[in-house]
Amino acid sequence: MAVGAAGYVFRPSTLDGVRRVLELAAERGVPVVPRGAGCSYGDAAIVAEGIVLDTSRMRRVLAWDPETGIVDVEPGVPVADLWRYVLGDGWWPPVVTGTMVPTVGGVLAANGHGKNAWRRGPIGEHCLELDLMTADGAVTTVSPKSDPELYYAVPGSFGQLGIVVRARLAMKRVASGLVEVEAVSAPDLEGMLRLLEDGLGRWEYLVGWIDAFPGGRRLGRGLVHLARHLEPGEDPEPAQTLRAERQDLPDTLLGIVPRSVVWRALKPLTNRPGMRTVNAVKYRLGATVGEDARYRQTLAEFSFLLDSVPGWKRIYRPGGMIQHQSFVPTGRAHDVFAAQLEACRRAGLPSFLAVLKRHRPDPFLLSHGVDGYSLALDFPVIAGSRRRLWKLVRRLGELTVEAGGRFYPAKDAALPGELYRASFPGGELDRFLRLKARLDPDGFLRSALADRLFTSG
Numbered sequence: 001m002a003v004g005a006a007g008y009v010f011r012p013s014t015l016d017g018v019r020r021v022l023e024l025a026a027e028r029g030v031p032v033v034p035r036g037a038g039c040s041y042g043d044a045a046i047v048a049e050g051i052v053l054d055t056s057r058m059r060r061v062l063a064w065d066p067e068t069g070i071v072d073v074e075p076g077v078p079v080a081d082l083w084r085y086v087l088g089d090g091w092w093p094p095v096v097t098g099t100m101v102p103t104v105g106g107v108l109a110a111n112g113h114g115k116n117a118w119r120r121g122p123i124g125e126h127c128l129e130l131d132l133m134t135a136d137g138a139v140t141t142v143s144p145k146s147d148p149e150l151y152y153a154v155p156g157s158f159g160q161l162g163i164v165v166r167a168r169l170a171m172k173r174v175a176s177g178l179v180e181v182e183a184v185s186a187p188d189l190e191g192m193l194r195l196l197e198d199g200l201g202r203w204e205y206l207v208g209w210i211d212a213f214p215g216g217r218r219l220g221r222g223l224v225h226l227a228r229h230l231e232p233g234e235d236p237e238p239a240q241t242l243r244a245e246r247q248d249l250p251d252t253l254l255g256i257v258p259r260s261v262v263w264r265a266l267k268p269l270t271n272r273p274g275m276r277t278v279n280a281v282k283y284r285l286g287a288t289v290g291e292d293a294r295y296r297q298t299l300a301e302f303s304f305l306l307d308s309v310p311g312w313k314r315i316y317r318p319g320g321m322i323q324h325q326s327f328v329p330t331g332r333a334h335d336v337f338a339a340q341l342e343a344c345r346r347a348g349l350p351s352f353l354a355v356l357k358r359h360r361p362d363p364f365l366l367s368h369g370v371d372g373y374s375l376a377l378d379f380p381v382i383a384g385s386r387r388r389l390w391k392l393v394r395r396l397g398e399l400t401v402e403a404g405g406r407f408y409p410a411k412d413a414a415l416p417g418e419l420y421r422a423s424f425p426g427g428e429l430d431r432f433l434r435l436k437a438r439l440d441p442d443g444f445l446r447s448a449l450a451d452r453l454f455t456s457g
């Protein structure tokens with residue numbers, strides 16, 4: 001949203017169509033970038049003066065086994081279609097992102113994680129095999145057994161090794177369409193990290209929301225949400241709650257205000273004083289709930305919070321927004337995140353939305369998983385502050401690298417390439433680039449993100 005590029009968009013609906021797009025790019029000597037739903041609002045799915053290969057018409061479920069929970073999908077299947085398809089048989093995707101709009105291909109390419117990343121890892125861990133169309137148009141089925149080097153490199157490759165044209169995913173059994181949620185407030189960052197650490201092992205999902213405006217003793221105050229699936233027997237009517245239509249969010253708030261207009265009410269508040277107030281009110285409302293407030297929510301309501309405000313991205317117009325998400329080992333998380341929140345405040349650019357999650361390492365080549373925490377910071381790109389914001393992101397990145405951390409670049413646009421490279425001191429990025437040179441020797445698959453992070457720096 002904060003960055004853009006002009007290109008030619010092709011929307012093939014078949015494998016041959018995808019191949020023809022790659023052939024056309026080769027004939028014309030222009031780069032190609034795959035694109036799913038465009039939810040990476042940084043520069044992951046754009047390329048200047050090239051071809052955008054949009055997979056949104058390739059959205060069929062190819063095979064489904066309700067006994068084993070294994071599903072084969074085309075790359076453009078949105079997360080929304082995936083869970084709707086499997087839920088009625090008592091399954092749910094083991095990893096879902098905070099919105100159901102992204103496609104399976106896009107989330108796999110980013111190796112996305114959910115609020116249960118500490119337990120289930122990223123989506124790549126639940127992909128049993130995938131079909132990859134490389135730049136020459138050849139399709140290879142890749143699994144951990146057939147080609148471990150390639151298999152562990154594709155998730156997190158951001159479309160730079162080939163186009164995922166089919167994915168086989170393992171779903172997770174659920175006994176109900178509801179989760180039990182506990183909401184607890186934390187007075188500061190230390191309290192928040194302690195609550196999350198205590199929740200490990202007891203809850204499937206852990207997520208902390210931080211009010212990034214106050215400093216001093218209230219630095220890092222916020223709310224923690226912990227959730228677990230219901231066990232068999234806990235839901236009096238599982239056949240009902242497992243119906244996809246029972247998960248739908250109501251079209252109105254409080255039965256009166258259409259959700260489609262909520263963003264209009266938020267827009268006048270989308271500035272520093274307004275968001276300071278919104279964050280403070282949100283904290284106080286949550287804090288009055290007190291310790292140990294428990295309630296039940298549908299899986300969709302709990303998992304896809306931002307989808308409850310349709311069109312929310314418009315509140316950031318005209319400048320758009322970026323997100324910076326850093327991953328820091330547990331022992332350093334408090335100090336690094338405190339320094340990052342303080343750096344934002346000092347720069348006069350407090351994050352409008354700040355979210356903490358717990359993670360664990362995983363076997364992927366360009367993994368962002370660490371045994372620790374991530375802090376995702378959303379920033380509006382406001383006229384006149386763009387340079388300051390880019391400089392701030394550099395400082396945030398330096399703090400992460402000094403602590404041996406990693407980055408999730410899906411929604412970033414400002415992280416400098418040399419810091420991304422420095423987050424892989426084991427030479428993983430060079431191994432990745434060697435693989436890229438083998439699979440795509442002419443470098444047809446390109447994106448603004450790959451130019452910034454993979455090949456620069």
Ligand SMILES: Cc1cc2nc3c(=O)[nH]c(=O)nc-3n(C[C@H](O)[C@H](O)[C@H](O)COP(=O)(O)OP(=O)(O)OC[C@H]3O[C@@H](n4cnc5c(N)ncnc54)[C@H](O)[C@@H]3O)c2cc1C
Binds near residue numbers: 101
């Ligand atoms: C509100 C919101 C909440 C989010 N919450 C989370 C979260 O909780 N956890 C998380 O991990 N992420 C989260 N994300 C980020 C999102 O999961 C990623 O940006 C994801 O990549 C978006 O998928 P997409 O289909 O929109 O892909 P796009 O944004 O279109 O593309 C993303 C990348 O994937 C590549 N790509 C797309 N399709 C293919 C394909 N078929 N083959 C190869 N490469 C491909 C593109 O080239 C690009 O590099 C969130 C995003 C939003 C907007």
